[in-house]
Amino acid sequence: MSGHKYLQTVLFAASVIAIQLATFFTGTGHYLTQLTMSGYYSLVIIGLCLLIGYAGQISIGHAGFFAIGGYTTAFLTTYDLSSVKAGAVAGLLSKTGMLVTREDLYGGQALSLHPWAACLFAIAITVVIAYLIGGPVLKLKGHYLAMATLGFGTIVYKIVLGSEKFGAADGISDVPGFLLLPGLEVSGKPSMRVMNYYISWGLVIAGVMLLLNLVHSRVGRALRAIHGAEDAAGAMGIDTAKFKLKASIIKSVRYVAIVAIGGMANLWGSLIMGFILNFLSLRGYFGTYDDAVFGAILIAIMLFAPEGLLRRELFKDVRAFFSGKKPREGRQ
Amino acid sequence: MRVFKMLAVFLAIALVTVSPVLAAETIKIGAILAVTGPAAFLGAPEAKTLEMLVDDINKHGGVKGKKIELIIKDSGASPEKALSFAKQLIEEEKVFAIIGPSTSGETMKIKSVAEEGKTILLSCAAAEVIVNPVAKYVFKTPQKDSHAVARIFEQLKKQGISKVGVLSSNTGFGKAGKEQIEKLAPEHGITIAVNEVYDKAASDLTAEVTKLKAANVGALINWSIEPAQAIVIKNARQIGLNVPIFQSHGFGNIEYVKAAGAAAEGVIFPAGRLLVADTLPKGHAQKSVLLKYKKDYETKFKEDASTFGGHAYDALMIMVKAIETAGTDREKARTAIENIKGFVGTGGVFTFSPQDHNGLDVNSFEMLTVKNGKFVVLADGEKKAEKKDVKKKK
Amino acid sequence: MNIDFFFQYLVAGITYGTIYAIVAIGFNIIYNTTGIINFAQGEFVMLGGMISVALHAFVPLPAAILAAVILTMMIGAIIEILFIRWLANPSVLRMIIITIGISILVRETALHIWGAGVRALPYFTGSEVSAISVGDVHVSPQVLWVIGISAVTVTGLNLFFGRTLPGRQMRACASNRNAARLCGINAKNMVTLSFVLSAGIGALAGCVVSPITYIQYDSGTPLAIKGFTVAILGGLGNSMAAVAAGLILGVLESFSIWIMPTAYKDVISISILLLILFVRPSGLFGNKEAAGLKEF
16 A cells, blocks of 8 residues: 555645646746635645544534644744743743744844744644544534534634634735745745745645644544644635735535535545636636636536546556556446 | 545546746736625625736737736635635735635635735725735725714814714624724724614615714714614604714615615715716816726626725736836736835825835815715815704704 | 613524525425435525526516426436436445536536526515614515415425325335335335435525525535535434524624624634534434434
């Protein structure tokens, strides 16, 4: 098994590079903007794919985890600590080098938590929350489980909407760029496009590898831990993208649907499907019919190809091709 | 194999759609509008207005001999999409300027993108933060929230009311209004007894208005753009909360008056003069502009013109005016907008400056009220009548 | 805070609760015969409201409502026949995704037909400002209409399922589809009938609540989410439980506004729902075995 696992990942990484090179040689580098954004959405899809496809649980409130991670980071990195500089906690933080001074959009000075520290904190908090609610929630079954996850997503969404500290309906803007290593910054600037494309899809590849390893090991016992870890990856992704964060229940349903039409227990199918749909939507290909097209695709695929459009056989075919065997007939 | 096939197909799609055939003689103007989705009542009339105007301008030879090429992107009020489209319009289409977005949340999201891309952005959204603090390339055409609030507070003072209850929806629009009300209340001597935020999809607000009634407020101020603004006045009247009701400029849509029926009578709100164009005095500066836009729009689309479409009208006309003065150099056109003085639009008379990227003053709002299911100017005589009427009800 | 306000909050809560309950009943009917949650249920409510308003321009109110209900029932039947009837043994998740897709399609079609504006039927009796007052407690006459029509609907449904042949056949399919089939019941027709029935109830709900809540192309989804919440809280498949759960949720929401900021209304009600689910995993009045039967 492990050989195929690596082959898949290498193929995936190769396609990521191929797409970047293609945009480079054809002078269409601006596509990377939407490609990068789609990459971050793909992280959520990986987490969901694990939960729905492999663990057999439905979660319609997944965007709640996405929001917890994202908002925690965004809040910590934008909250100005200048006024409490003298306080004990702030003092401790600054001694350990976890604070950064930066210039805000209008030239003022702001003192805030270092993005790395904020990110780690966000991951920790997401894992803890996932662990705490995971226990009782996963005892529920069927539609009751669906309702509980939807309810969790709604609670997160409404708390954010009702809280001034999280920017209420406006969300948090001007999240600072994310310096991974000196010279390697996560931001929305056009000059950083190529780099950010690789950061985004690099995270997706890392997520895929993590998931494949888990799936192919003895999964059962690790379920709760994975649940949190994957979502934390989503959290890391969103803040780096300098997105203004907005939790949305409807979007959650959209993610579930994407995983379903990609093929339930099929990571690659879900990833490719999610990538294509998000990319086309972000490019605005369908104009005012964006949602209608999405609905029509959903119905069509579920009616005619309920196992997902991109089935596992796809990769069996690829493998068969490389090993020189005849592609096998589809099994259905 | 199919993976590669898929990639190939995907790349082919990408390449075909890119081929940017740039006709040298056009001026490209992008528009990011919420044509569908929860803010469609803003974006749809804005998009229609732009299409109508651009057709008309091109029919008459364009601007300085160049035709306008309009690219409308439907964001569905999603900030993520707006961001993606803004980058597309700036980096790929290399548009001369962008009109929109329709909502404040989307505008705030792309403000920095427009700045970095040095592209003029003429927002059709209301929130004050769009132009305060001023960003070099970002302008907006709707009147400011703070002016709307100031007009309402002046009116409250005239009616001798100082204790109010404030309701707003949990949207960017509601939030912006609520902040201005909280900020300006002390200097106008207004106390806010109840300050509640409700869900934008709220279907009944009886409990909220009951809270206001219990607090014995002198007036109700509601700030939202959803159907909730019609629901709230109905519920208030049903439970016998007979204090004056004030709404935001978001109420300037006759549909809500129809929906609220008898409950809408006597609601007071600030709005641009488009809604009362017919009744303006003959010499009024805006009268001819308003009547022409209203007539053109209503003949073409067979629906009532709204102040929202007017915001797009103003944005495009200001852009055209700037190009007429400064030509198609982006930097010069930007400076030209800052130098526009006394430009008559649908929202008011615009006078821009490097410090003021909105160009409208507090007088661009007129206080309107609803009488027999129609918008009318709240004249001084009527104001007194209103007061008496309310007292009688009490 | 005096006693009048207490009753005013109670009335508000009952209003919310009845609206939620009538949507939840629609969910339950389809759930009982198919074991799925029809996520397009909210769209039936929207369609009922929109169609009746469109027709009311030409015909009197009762005729408009009747026609809207019948038209929506036909749409329900068409949806079932086109998208669901011919599927051989579909999985529950597949059905859910299909109904989500249908919901999106119906909503977008409504947007392109009617635009994004709000609509409402006129008040059945009185006007937007009229109220029936007891002391300082005021009730809109339309609220009484909603409560009355919901009560008639629930009674009617109970009679239908208890006393009529198609009703009993539907119940038979709900408890054991294969056994029902062996007894000569056409299970497929029963599923179609359940869609027709729940489309009709949804449409009727859309007509009676539209003067209170207004209807626009996207009103379906929020109503569906509330309805789903109530159906789960009561225990899936039980219409009387849905009424009780609807009233509980509505009153909870209403009183939470009394003491807490409105912004957290849903946080409170849903937290309580989650707590209840942790203690009673099959809803307040749900049967553990029944819930176990219909899983993913």
